Amino acid sequence: MSEQYRCHTCHANFEITDNIWKCPKCGGLLDLVKEKVVLDPTKWKDREASLWRYIEALPFSNDSIGWRNVTMGEGYTPLIVLDESEPHTFVKVDYMMPTLSFKDRGAAVLIAKAKELGVTKVVEDSSGNAGTSIAAYAKRAGIACDIYLGKATSPKKIAQIKAHGATIHAIDGNREAVAAAAQEAVTEEQTFYASHVYNPYFYEGTKTYAYEIWEQMNTAPDSVIIPVGNGTLLLGAYYGFKDLLNNGLIMKLPRIIAIQAENCAPLARAFANHKQTAEPVENAGTEAEGIAIAAAARSEQILAAVRETNGEFITTSEEEIIAAREALASKGFYVEPTTAANYAGYLKYKRQQHEMIVIPLCGAGIKAN
Numbered sequence: 001m002s003e004q005y006r007c008h009t010c011h012a013n014f015e016i017t018d019n020i021w022k023c024p025k026c027g028g029l030l031d032l033v034k035e036k037v038v039l040d041p042t043k044w045k046d047r048e049a050s051l052w053r054y055i056e057a058l059p060f061s062n063d064s065i066g067w068r069n070v071t072m073g074e075g076y077t078p079l080i081v082l083d084e085s086e087p088h089t090f091v092k093v094d095y096m097m098p099t100l101s102f103k104d105r106g107a108a109v110l111i112a113k114a115k116e117l118g119v120t121k122v123v124e125d126s127s128g129n130a131g132t133s134i135a136a137y138a139k140r141a142g143i144a145c146d147i148y149l150g151k152a153t154s155p156k157k158i159a160q161i162k163a164h165g166a167t168i169h170a171i172d173g174n175r176e177a178v179a180a181a182a183q184e185a186v187t188e189e190q191t192f193y194a195s196h197v198y199n200p201y202f203y204e205g206t207k208t209y210a211y212e213i214w215e216q217m218n219t220a221p222d223s224v225i226i227p228v229g230n231g232t233l234l235l236g237a238y239y240g241f242k243d244l245l246n247n248g249l250i251m252k253l254p255r256i257i258a259i260q261a262e263n264c265a266p267l268a269r270a271f272a273n274h275k276q277t278a279e280p281v282e283n284a285g286t287e288a289e290g291i292a293i294a295a296a297a298r299s300e301q302i303l304a305a306v307r308e309t310n311g312e313f314i315t316t317s318e319e320e321i322i323a324a325r326e327a328l329a330s331k332g333f334y335v336e337p338t339t340a341a342n343y344a345g346y347l348k349y350k351r352q353q354h355e356m357i358v359i360p361l362c363g364a365g366i367k368a369n
């Protein structure tokens with residue numbers, strides 16, 4: 001698979017190099033242009049239970065082996081019925097990952113790519129889980145790592161990042177100030193920006209979420225509940241289901257039911273107002289720190305994806321999030337509040353009878369306070 005970057009705004013193409021992260025011409029977001037992804041499920045069955053079973057669909061040459069030194073077995077997480085009283089509702093237990101969140105899908109692929117490009121240092125900014133994930137994989141790959149985060153980040157996530165030897169830059173400011181500080185450092189030092197938001201390779205990892213669901217169900221569900229802050233799982237799942245559609249493995253895209261916290265819901269608001277992009281909002285504070293993104297850089301793509309699947313947005317209140325966390329724990333699943341928001345959103349969703357739905361349990365409870 002050979003790729004180029006393409007600017008989402010002015011459509012200029014650029015060679016893949018280690019220090020480009022936005023369009024040098026207009027500052028637009030970069031997407032990946034690649035050959036058509038060919039999915040051949042007959043090849044998957046006998047392969048290892050990780051996302052690398054889909055190597056032909058990932059942005060590496062088929063005989064590439066560099067990823068073997070980076071992988072920690074991420075992916076191919078369990079898909080199970082949540083509760084026998086509702087046999088059409090499944091949970092995908094993505095907190096069963098090396099660093100306990102779905103971000104490992106993107107980080108493993110992104111860091112394997114950085115290694116292939118000869119990168120020796122990466123910079124990332126995060127509200128927590130992406131930082132822990134990038135820190136872990138960078139360390140494993142022998143790449144130095146600087147993580148920018150807000151001072152209010154969960155202490156357990158900070159401890160996790162520290163344990164992997166990353167340098168932490170705790171910024172006194174909101175999520176946007178943290179990103180700005182990281183981007184300044186990237187520009188000044190000309191380092192590799194291992195951003196789960198800007199770097200399109202991250203989404204090449206998260207798209208395996210869709211492949212796995214298809215493989216585990218032998219079909220696609222009617223709907224997928226997806227939490228959304230910056231949209232890395234949402235866009236990844238969308239790309240993955242598009243690949244399945246383009247390969248004739250499914251006949252239509254599952255509806256994307258996007259979940260935001262009521263107290264920080266710029267995308268839900270834009271969607272309700274039929275806007276193409278989302279205006280930044282003031283984060284009024286939410287337990288769901290993983291989706292507390294007041295200004296989503298890829299809002300245009302996220303809104304378009306939800307629209308294309310005939311999907312919708314649901315927002316959840318703090319009370320609903322806390323209650324949903326308890327409800328999941330009572331079923332055996334201990335998740336962080338950000339993940340509880342997914343279940344809270346599901347409970348509010350007006351579903352059809354027998355509608356097949358997948359809810360991601362994508363962040364572990366012990367990460368939160």
Ligand SMILES: *Cc1c(COP(=O)(O)O)cnc(C)c1O
Pocket residue numbers: 101102103129130227228229230231232233234290291293336338339362363364
């Ligand atoms: C990062 C994260 C999210 C939100 O992902 P986005 O890419 O910001 O949309 C949701 N849940 C958990 C557990 C996360 O770590």
Ligand SMILES: [Zn+2]
Pocket residue numbers: 007008009010011012023024025026027028
């Ligand atoms: Zn451009």
